[in-house]
Every structure is written in structure tokens, then in C-alpha cells.
Amino acid sequence: MRRGKTAAIGAAAVLAGVLVAGAQPAAGTARDGAAGSGSAGAGPERFERQRAVWHRCQDGPDDAAGKQLDEAGARCAEITVPLDYSRPDGRTVKIALSRLKAGDPRRRRGALLYNPGGPGVPAASLIVQLGRAAPEVAARYDLIGMDPRFVGRSTPLNCSWPVTGIGSAGPDRRSFDRTAALAEDLASRCAAHREVLPHASTRNTARDMDVIRSVLGEPKLSYLGSSYGTYLGAVYLQLFPGRADRVVFDSSLNPDLYGPDLMRTTGPAVTEVLKDWAAWAARRHDRYRLGSDAAEVLAVVNRIGRAAARRPLKVGRHRVDGRVLPMLLWNVTAGDDDEAYASFAADVRVLRDAARGVTVTPTPVLEGVLAGLPAPDADGYFSAQTAIQCADRAVSRDPETYYRDIRAHRADEPLFGPLTRNLTPCSFWPVAPAEPPTKIRNDVPVLMVGATGDPAATYPGQLAMHRALTGSRLVPLRGAFRHTVYGGLFAPRNACIDAIVDRYLTDGALPARGTACS
Helix, strand or coil, rough: HHHHHHHHHHHHHHHHHHHHHCCCCEEHHHHHCCCCCCCCCCHHHHHCCCCCCCCCCCCCCCCHHHHHHHHCCCCEEEEEEEECCCCCCCCCCEEEEEEEEEHHHHCCEEEEEECCCCCCCCCCHHHHHHHHHHHHHHHHHEEEECCCCCCCCCCCCCCCCCCCCCCCCCCCCHHHHHHHHHHHHHHHHCCHHHEEEEEEEHHHHHHHHHHHHHCCCCCCCEEECCHHHHHHHHHHHHHHHHHHHEEEEECCCCCCCCCHHHHHHHHHHHHHHHEEEEEEEECCCCEEEECCCCHHHHHHHHHHHHHHHCCEECCCCEEECCCCCCHHHHHHHCCCCHHHHHHHHHHHHHHHHHHHHCCCHHHHHHHHHHHCCCEEECCCHHHHHHHHHHCCCCCCCCCHHHHHHHCCCCCCCCCHHHHCCEEEEEEHCCCCCCCCCEEEEECCCEEEEEECCCCCCCCHHHHHHHHHCCEEEEEEEECCCCCCCCCCCCCCHHHHHHHHHHHHHHHHHCCCCCCCEC
16 A cells, blocks of 8 residues: 555544553353354354355446456455344344455365454455465465455445544643534434434444354354454454454553543654654754754754644645644655655655645645545544444543543643543543453464554553463564554555464464564
């Protein structure tokens, strides 16, 4: 994925609060994994025994993703699952699937389901990219894509939000109150869907995965998940520990904190990425003229922040104030390679000049993000994403909790704290979660990989997942400041990581303890 697209998606994801503490009763693995009518685990036999009717994927002449799937030889299907697994005879929803059959049928091992993260990312179309990135894996496995419930083509949920999220709390109480009012308004627009909202949870998506496994006729399911996909995978392992084959987590989230407020832990990690970029820019001072050492470069960024807090910066046809600026600076997380860092340096030069009062033209990346921030959530992506998070964990409904937290961290997190620690629509959500959060604790074998400088799936969070999964093996990519590390799917490739993951998926060989890449 090119840096411009990654940056735009990253800023928009921050708006929705992609990335809480509280009591987490144990999931009850044996009970939740049991099949049968009324069970909290797999659906009753009428769902497990349904037959998938595979067909062409393209749905109309404008369906580019479906056309790409067809051209790659994939096929698509829809299956039926319960809206509420505790009421299997009640309302149902449709789940859209894609399948790219193993390239070498004689060596086929089974089915591998891929979830790239989110939450709320339509994943059915992404198996083509996975197959290209990992041809040996694609030779051994049927690659399975799934649009999670209420996402993409799976009985979509759309609250018709006029914007894609609430963004940063900004520099003062007045700007915080504006975001709180916006969050309350967005939540109210989802009230019409109150009957389905409690069932948008990751637990139910994991149950849907096991219905898919059964429909495919697979005794066990292999899995590759990145970012949020690691939490989904961990929940699946907790509910169905005996039905997992080979499992890979790329950039794991902290399973004890996952939920609407998980982003509050990411500010320091993003600041470290900013410092790494500043050192990179300083080594190229003759080209970018942002400072001859990292401290000087960071001082430029801080001056931009102070200027935007005083009055909005004019950036082309846009105005950048203290609420918008942190989302533009978040673009530093788009990648740690030269191309991404150079693009971010160009952004900072534009913002520096705007802070000086110079007439500027935004870079294509800045223009894309600034144009997208006020745009409506036309396809429901962010309202569905928020619905999943709100169904997973309840959060404080007192805005003062968030404002106190932001104030407490203004000194040590001046740029990103008001963004990452802000409230979300979940504080005003019209319904409560139907179930408690899943307590992740099991010994299922898992290969975990991730960057030590990951700005979204922070390394302490990866370690928390590693501790929760006592059968896991963690291979860190040291010295890297990127989110996701396998296959070059969303970040630069690393040959060491790719070789370890490919070997495990094809041969089942977990690396020795203490293995690391750099």
C-alpha cells in the first residue's frame, strides 16, 4: 500500500478511535466452545451444516474488488449465522466470504482465514493481495476472506454519520466540549439500530468464524490476523481452542485493554516514531532544512503546534486548528522507510511555512486527509467500526473522566494526548454490550511477530498478548517503527520476518525462543 493511502486511512482510523480497563470475567472456554442449540459457542447444526454456494465475486460493472477476485480465480459465497447466538432460532444475518483455492492441491494443508485488522475492514477482497505476498502459503492453503458481520457485504450497518469521527479534543475546554457534543450526536444516530448493536461484538464474529470452518468442512482452521485481527484471533482461540491449526498474529493488541479506549495507550509510542523521523530528517538537513539535529526538528513541530493552538493555519483551501493538526501529524506512523519519511517531511515543511504565515499549497497527502476529515461516512465504515468496539467493552459515560485524563497528560503528551485520550461515541452509546469482555488466557500455540516501535500495537501490548497466550512464540522486529510487519501488505517487507512466518505456516516449525529480527 502506498504511503499516501496509508496516511489517509490512518488519520481517518484515529478519528473513529481504532486504537478499558475493567472487570473481565473468564470466558469459560469449555462452555463457550460447545456446540448445540442455545450454546454461546458454535451455532446449532442447521447453521453448521449449511452448504455454501460459490459464485463469481463481481457485483456489477463498478465492483473493482470483485473483478480482481474473479481475475485471480477466487469465488465468493454467503452463509447465514444467528444475530444472537443465545437465540439461534431468532433473527439471522448474512456473512460474505471469498475463497482462493490452494495453488498446489497435492500439498494442500487446509484453509487459512485472513483478517487484516480494523475493526470493520471488509476482508473478503484482500486474499488476492495475501496470495501475491505469500505465494508459498497460497500454494498450501485455501485462502479465506470474510467481511465481518455488519461490514462490507455482510448485512452492512450504516448510521449515516455526517462525519467520519470526532478527532482530537483540541487545546482547551471549549474544543473538548465540541468533540463531546459531536460524539453524543453520532451515537444518537445509531439508536435506530439498537436491536442489532449489542451483537456486533468480536465474540460473535469469532463464532461466525467457527461456523465458516464447519461449512468449509475443515476440522481445524488456520488463521492470520494483524492489528485488530490479532484480538479477533485471540477470542477465537479462547472460545474454540481445539479448532485452531496454525495461527499467526502480526502486531498484537493488548487483550486486557482492547476496546474503545485502547488508543489512550498509544501517544508515547507515536511520539517515539516522531523522534525517529526527526533524527532521519536531521541527517538530511541539507535537503529538508528542518534542523541539523533531532531536537531542532522536533522544535519545528512544536512551534507548528503552538501556532495552530493560537489560530487556525491556512493550508490551501483548508484551516488547520489545534483539533485537526494532531491528525495530520499522525501521518508520521504511515511507515518508517525513506519514502514514507520523505513524504512526511514534505508535509511538515508545508505546515511550518503555514505557521509562519506563508501562503502554501498542501501536499497530495495533506490535501487528501484534509478533504476527507469533514466528509460524511458514506458507506458506514466508521459507524460499523465503532459499533464493534462499543459491543466489545463498556467505557466511562462521564465526559469529565476523559477531560481530566487529557489535562493530566498535556505536559507529557502535548501533541497526541488530546487525540488518543479523547472520548468516543461509545460514551453515549444507546445500548450496553450483551456480554462481558473475553478474558484471554490459554496455551494454544501461536506465532507472534511485531515491531518493537509499533505506534498502534505498542510493544508493551504485544508482550501482554504474549503473556496471555502461554503457548505463543514472539519474534520482535527490533528497531522498526511500523504497524504490521509480515508480507509487505501494509508496511515495508522484512525478509527475516517473512521467512519465519512462511516456514511456520508451511512446515509447522516455530522459531527457537529468543529469536528476533532487525
